[in-house]
Amino acid sequence: MAARRTTALAGTLAALVLGTSALLVPPAAAHGRGGGPGHGPGHGSGHVVDAERFARQVTTRGVWRHLEELQRIADRNDGNRAALTSGYEASARYVERTLQRAGYTTTRDPFTFEFEVVDAATLTTDGGATYDVDQMQYAPNSPEGGVTAPGSVPADVTGCTADSWAGVEVTGTIAVVSRGVCSFAEKAVAAEAAGAVGVVVYNNVEGILFGTLGAEGVATVPVAGADLADGQAVVADIVDGGATLTLDTRFHVQQEESFNVIAETRAGRDDNVVMLGAHLDGVEEGPGLNDNGSGSAVLLEVAVQLAKQKKLNNTVRFAWWGAEELGLLGSTAYVEELAGQEGELDRIATYLNLDMVGSPNYIIGVYDADESTYPAPVTVPPGSAETEAVLTGWFDATGQPWVDTEFSGRSDYQAFIENGVPASGLFTGADDIKTAEEVALFGGTAGITHDPNYHSPGDDLSNVSREAIGIMAPAVAFATASLANDTSAINGVSGPGDQGHQHGPWKPGKGKGHGRGHAGAMDLRTS
Template sequence: MAGRRTRALAGTLVTLVVGTSALLAPPASAHGPGGHHDDAARFAKQVTTRGVWRHLEELQRIADRHDGNRAALTEGYEASARYVERTLAKAGYHTKRDPFTFDLEVVDAASLTLSTGESYAVDQMQYAPNSPETGVSARASVPVDPTGCTADAWGDVETVGTIAVVSRGVCSFAQKAVTAEAAGAVGLVVYNNVEEMLFGTLSTEGLVQIPVAGMPMADGLAVVEAVTERGATLTLDTRFHTEERTSFNVIAETRAGRDDNVVMLGAHLDSVEEGPGINDNGSGSAVLLEVAVQLAKQKHHHNTVRFAWWGAEELGLIGSTEYVDELATRPGELDRIATYLNFDMVGSPNYIIGVYDADESTYEAPVDVPEGSAQTEAVLTGYFDRIGQPWVDTEFSGRSDYQAFILNGIPASGLFTGADDIKTDEEVALFGGTPGIRHDPSYHTAGDDLANVSREAIGIMAPAVAFATASLARDTSAINGVKGPGKPGHHPGPGRPGHPGKHHGHGPGGEHRHLERAS
């Protein structure tokens, strides 16, 4: 799941924490499109945990052989792609590499140095300007209200010409930055309210003219102590430049099925640089791969099924965005896609069974939700209801590769077992596990290895992906009016009822810069 970002990814979708409902979501209809549940249920049984696990083991071996990761632009990613391609070719698919070029953001400086000698790592917030080449040096200011959200938070503290040091919380990073600059600060450091680096965004270009950075909570509190008790001054140095790079997605589709009605499924193949990424997102990639392998044995289905293993997701959803943007330049190509399903982290060790809340029954989405998305979600929730599996809604927030699809009016939903949110007592009652810790305690770390993946979660999610694939391969009538074989009122061609038309997507971006949260 995206933990990095592209500078060109505009603030249309402010990235939010992917949450879960506190209670079991109300059951959706148990009937997917066409009512061919028995066939889809039989196919679901063919996609097994054992089959998925073989792919996960290979992805772990690849990471082990390539500096412990499978990140974009590395040999580990290339080896991961070759494995997917070999496996698909053996199953009978013709695969295609879909290349894209983008501007990679390369960090030149990311430090906060104190006059007392200490130096701390920081992360330049998205859309914050570079500092001067030598950094900006000034005495520090700390507000009376640590969050620094309003002018009143500063009280009588002198802020003009200072580097402001504030805590995360209460308001957005953008508001903190605007408030600090208006008070005369020449820089802003926001420290986290949890024990990890703060990767933030100001959500839009040109909001302020001062450098803004995030840092971990413990480091931030140490800086506050040094400032308030020892009078330390600060030097904030945060700079980056861009370099053009090229990566690729891996695309494959079934030989069978009508070409004017395509069901598309995707999972990002790259990891972060910090670790092997076996849950994020080896789990989604492996499930998708096993579904594709088993689907190739089904010689007859009504709709084309297209699979995508996305590149450079962890650098800012780049591969999927570039793919959709390119399709948008070709008349009718986006209209061929009936719906898109995304699978990013489906094996979290402290898992939930989450379905993207496309019908907004629990969470209001921060974008217009394309028509047909709720019906796509209902295929997944209907399957869980049929087998008596509890599930919860997760925010339809655009934090993964479905973002470009929904921005371009394509229906979407997907599955998710949790990332960095804290598991609640209510979730434990539904799914077991440990309350008070993250759904994936090893999220974006070196610990995201094979031991970090829950076999139980895979055993629930893999058949659900398979069921949805088989069901939609036969009939998407509930989503776009295209009937399955032998059904009356067969839709004569592509397109979605009430389709809002195409919108411009967003372009590429960079490295070592994280797409996380705006507050």
């Protein structure tokens, strides 16, 4: 997961297929969502999968075997499975081998992108202390070896205006200011206007600050983000002893290539494709077993079990995305490629996204497409609420509490919804703090994050909750089987169709990724 993701959807569940012939109409959601039953899949026509039975076939044990292998892969490859590494290649080979044994034909979908290679990212004091910093997006490089100058601190620690620097000797210094009140761009502009030759903005909460100036040319001096404790230590050195600082932040851009892994069922009408995806890459800092080995493993086990279904109404396509942690690059390139091929996006009935579904201090989150809890900062395509209803309907019918998470577009469903494809997804939490209300619903510990090992070396197999996987895996399986049966509530398409496989399976071209290939790219903030 490249950024804090919280998402949800809702609507009416067209039908829940429970047993071989009965339709279960779920109760109204705990959020007070009413609505009567829709029309279930046509049992008299087509090939209806017993969705409840299929949900039982996708087990925690099966998912866990995949997670164990991903852990072994990380252990053998410098402790991570990040894009452009041997760990990612080995992860992809494992997914491909597993799918091929199940009977799928797999495809590597390549894409190219510009990747930022960090050459330097440090702040050093003349007292010998060296701190890690992050060069802000759109900030210029420092000269090789960095900028060396006395440090300065504004009278108002946030340094937002010229008044903040009144009475302070700023010319020829490296300004050190706190996050807060105004944007990073305003801080940089104010400090540079006062004469600073470099700017460091330290966080006002724990953790290193990943920021952006918002556009090219805002500042002509190096600007970096720093950790709260590090920034406070540097400020103390400046105030107490007039410390001299060296700010060295440099990167270069090179062209790189990565790939997605794609597979789809042999059965099902190809003009109505149900698609599911999870990003396969992790961050360089650790094994990435919750983020996002958990989503990848659930998706893989669903695919393996679905291959045993010889007849389906709709084709189901699975994607393991590459370079998500570098800025949603793989999924974006894929959707852009389809958008350039006439009718290809129209074949996708809906998309389900799985990103972090095994958080140790979990919530059971569903993307809030109907905006019943969170106003969406993006346009929600029609059909998304109905897609969500398949997931929430399962939870309601099985007595499982759930909560909305913001439909923000900040995961691999972003490109789909930007191109009008309905979407939904599941999420068990990242770096948000768990509330007492969430503890009452799901257990766990209030006052700490949903995943205390988010984007860290501690995101290993021990960081994944078996309980969360045991809740999420059957939900994904049920939704997959239900949508393979019938998407009429989403797009009006029901049954196997008259023409059968009239288009043939999608074949990849050569995608081009967009955006910075930078591990912190999706964590960027403007203020």
